[in-house]
Structure formats: C-alpha cells, structure tokens
Amino acid sequence: MKTHEIVWVGLVAVLIGTLGCTAERRFPDRIEVTGKVTIGGEPLPNGSISFRSDQDIADGMVASADIKDGQYAAKVPAGEKKVVIHSVIQTSDPAHEFMDLIPVQYNKKSTLTADVSRENTEFDFHLTK
Structure with a gap:
C-alpha cells in the first residue's frame, strides 16, 4: 500500500471515529427538590438522601444531597423515585x-418514595427509630 493511501485510510478512520463522538448525550432536566428529614420527631443532624429509579441507576443519574440540621436540597430528574x-x-x-x-x-429496604415533578418539589420525611 502506498503512503498516500495509508494516510487517506487513516484520515477516514479518524473522521468516522469523531462523528460517533460528536453525538450529544441528553441528560434529563433536573428539578430543584427541597424538604425536611426528622427522626423520632427531631431534625436529623446530618446525613445523606438520594432519589433513584431503576433507570436512574442504569444511566448513572442518581440524585443525592447532604442533610444538614434536618434540611436538604437536591436536583432530581422528574418521575417516581425510591428515596434512601x-x-x-x-x-x-x-x-x-x-x-x-x-x-x-429507610435505606437498604427503603419504602420511601417521591413522585418528582415541576408541581411537586417539596418532600418531608418523618422517620421513626
């Protein structure tokens, strides 16, 4: 194979490779969700909260936030979520x-859920010990 043919084949391979890389991955819109977490009637001093669905897990899109003094704020994709x-x-x-x-x-075997939408953005969770 001649040098210019090798260069031509190489350029075509690079062009095809970059075409595949230019496709934008669409991430779902996230909605600002806020709320309170209490345990035994008292604000949870610190912890973490996550909102997830099977699809979120598959896509690597689980939304999590820190809980501080019983309050949290997270950006969550819309839909029915299991809360941990x-x-x-x-x-x-x-x-x-x-x-x-x-x-x-409330975590490994969580029964908590939240149906996140633009109209439904505040979720309080009152846990018992």
Missing part, C-alpha cells in the same frame, strides 16, 4: 467501625 436516607457515624468498636443511625426500612 443514611446517617453514618464512626464507632469505637473495631468489629463494626461504622454504623448507620437510620433504620433499614
């Missing part, structure tokens, strides 16, 4: 170095 709340502390027990203060029914 954690508040992890470090313990002095070497066998269990970290402990989640939130019961499993």
Whole structure:
C-alpha cells in the first residue's frame, strides 16, 4: 500500500471515529427538590438522601444531597423515585467501625418514595427509630 493511501485510510478512520463522538448525550432536566428529614420527631443532624429509579441507576443519574440540621436540597430528574436516607457515624468498636443511625426500612429496604415533578418539589420525611 502506498503512503498516500495509508494516510487517506487513516484520515477516514479518524473522521468516522469523531462523528460517533460528536453525538450529544441528553441528560434529563433536573428539578430543584427541597424538604425536611426528622427522626423520632427531631431534625436529623446530618446525613445523606438520594432519589433513584431503576433507570436512574442504569444511566448513572442518581440524585443525592447532604442533610444538614434536618434540611436538604437536591436536583432530581422528574418521575417516581425510591428515596434512601443514611446517617453514618464512626464507632469505637473495631468489629463494626461504622454504623448507620437510620433504620433499614429507610435505606437498604427503603419504602420511601417521591413522585418528582415541576408541581411537586417539596418532600418531608418523618422517620421513626
């Protein structure tokens, strides 16, 4: 193969490769969601909250936010979401170095949900111990 043919084939390969890279990935619009989290009637001092659906997980689009003094604000894609709340502390027990203060029914086995829309943007969660 002649040098100019090799260069031509190389340029065509680069052009085809860059065409595939120029397609824009569409991210869903996110909606500002706010709310309060209490546990046992008291504001949760600190923790994290996430809003997720199976599709969000598959797309790597789970929305999370910190909880501070019982309040949070997050940008969340619209739709029905499972809500997961954690508040992890470090313990002095070497066998269990970290402990989640939130019961499993609000995280690993969460039953909390939120139907996020432009009209529905405030979600308060009152947890029991």
